[in-house]
Amino acid sequence: MSVSPAQLGQVLSAFERNFRERNELGASVSVWWQGEEIFSAAQGHMDRTKSREWAESTLVPVYSATKGPASATLLMALEAKGMGPETLVREVWPAFPVAEATFAHLLSHQCGLAALDRRASVWDHTEVVAAVEVQEPAWRPGGGQGYHPRTFGALVEEPVRRLTGRTLGVHFREVLGEPLGLEFWIGLPESEHHRVATLYPGKADKSDLEEGFYSEFHKEGSLVRRAFSSPRGLHSVQEMNDPKAWSAGFPAMGGIGTAQALAKFYQAAIGAIESPLSPSVRAALAETRIQGDDRILMRETVFTCGCQKDPLDEAGNKKRRLYGTSAGAFGHPGAGGSHAFGDPETGLSFAYVMNQMELSVFPGPKSTEMIEGLFGE
Template sequence: MTEFVSTRAAYARNFESRNELGASVAVWKDGELVLSLAEGWMSRKKVKGWSAETLVPFYSVTKGLASSCVLHALDAVDRGLDVELHTLWPGFPEPHLTVGELLSHQGGLAALDRRVSVWDYDEVVDALEEQLTAWDPPQHGYHPRTYGFLLDEVVRRLTGAKTLGEYWRKEIAEPNGLDLWIGLPESEFDRVATLYPGKMTTSTSETVFYEAFNKDGSLTKSAFSSPRGLQSVAEMNVPMAWQAGLPAMGGIGTAAALATYYGMIACGALFSQRVRDWMETPLVNGDDQVLLMPTSFSAGMMKDPVDAAGHKLRTNFGPSTRAFGHPGAGGSHAFGDPENGVGFGYVMNQMELGVLPNVKATDLVSGVYADLLG
């Protein structure tokens, strides 16, 4: 069994020279958790030490959990990705959009014209039903916030569950002992680390995105502020945000649980083969209307985009083109790799600016594969 020399070295570098405060990284390989590192502090006050049980809000990493609820529910009633949404949700604004297209960010509902609150579920759903789509398939564009409400409503209508977060705990997390939450109970509050925002640097690789993100009237800015609320990192450090159960950005958990979740999927131990195929198979690949860079998505999972020859443009999810998962704002990252039987999870509380994994995460991923594959 490997000693994960390269991974441990990358992890140490993050604390030595990359401003890491508290962080965990974990790896699942071929049926077991083979690495779990945890170090640092839960806050800048340095009163409570960081452990493998420290819970961390991880923003859009939540999308990889939330989309699995939709896929699991579809599979349970023997329906496929070609189901048209209006048959499940009569008020849905686009009559022919399928569940697969929605999950792969082809729906054109990333931004809302109405100013509605992230705290008012019914108000957001009403606004979505009235919204004109910004594009049609096969174009795609990342839905940073509305995605969670769209998926939540689909799960409620498919299953009768009160919320997607409730379905996640009952059907997936609890039966498999996963310390992952979309709606955190009060009993777990003491385990939650404090998040700190990243600072803008001149070396960002996402310059075009940030120019649009800061431009009034841009689709990118509108998408990241629709619905309104929870715009600052400080707002994520309060129990109201932890309890809200927002499926696009409100998940909380540990690195070990994320690695276990994706490792179980990669090894075929969590969902059916059909669900894993849905997660693995890219549905879109190319220019993203919101992120303004190449992206690729399967049914609910992000993948590394590829060029015309099928070669990866990025390796955020490791070397395999079969790998899938989802990063979160600030640097948290998790994925599964069926080809190599790997699950990976990384969470931290000192964020960096960026919608894609930064060097703290990508160095860890490179280290994992150097250790496992040589």
């Protein structure tokens, strides 16, 4: 396919509408096609005082949009040791509590370790790992899937430390971030702190709280609530605005960067640019591992080794289009609305980041309307 000026015009129109009609404060969007950035827009302000203008170089926390680059980092570390998705986790991490689990199971949220019974602080990796090692899985591989919103960080961090002797964030910069020139960090250097925008939480209305996911999320003791509260700490947006959180390097939710960096990462992930990502790592990021009802997100999900895709019906048609029109497109959203993905079929990648968050489990109209315009919907 080719991308027409009209399609890019639709992206820009939707981007600008967010500021007029959807309470956007500051945001960036980046679109790449077959190795080149073909569209970029940045507008608004880095905080509500409006004293700092938002630019293409503005950095912002992207929450779970971190999971794609973090997963690629683990897959690269495994490959460097002659291992891969089918390797048993216990070959690297002997005390891992699910004996039959492979890294493919771990990266596709099939290990049943979304919630921890033992109290552990998100700031103490050793404590979290100890809690994981004694955790009885809520389900096991073959028993379905359930998104691991927070524990995913320790699940990918610990193997990378064992394989490389470095934190995941440091290894990411060495093997991916710096070679690709990505303005993206999992553990932000203090020298870049001045570039970070302030996040503002979304607001809930009554209908949000009554919906399936949020009903379970607010139910004391539910698996959903426990998954989003373990390990403990960093539960408020205000805490994520603390420079301590920017530098900590949490692989599940601590990535900070630009829209351009995320879109370029997915160009590498779909093989549209030369990169350190091998064909086998790209295939692991792209290939569906499981589709079904999600025990945590309370709706149908599709997971690859570290990314998400749109679910398909029996005829192979998409049931939703968060990742455009192609069945093979994959990526990962972040809490509040950030979103990024790549499409191997068209050679397109897309990323959107912002600082005025929305209350939504999946990407909302601020990004999906741009995606619809990009794919000529």
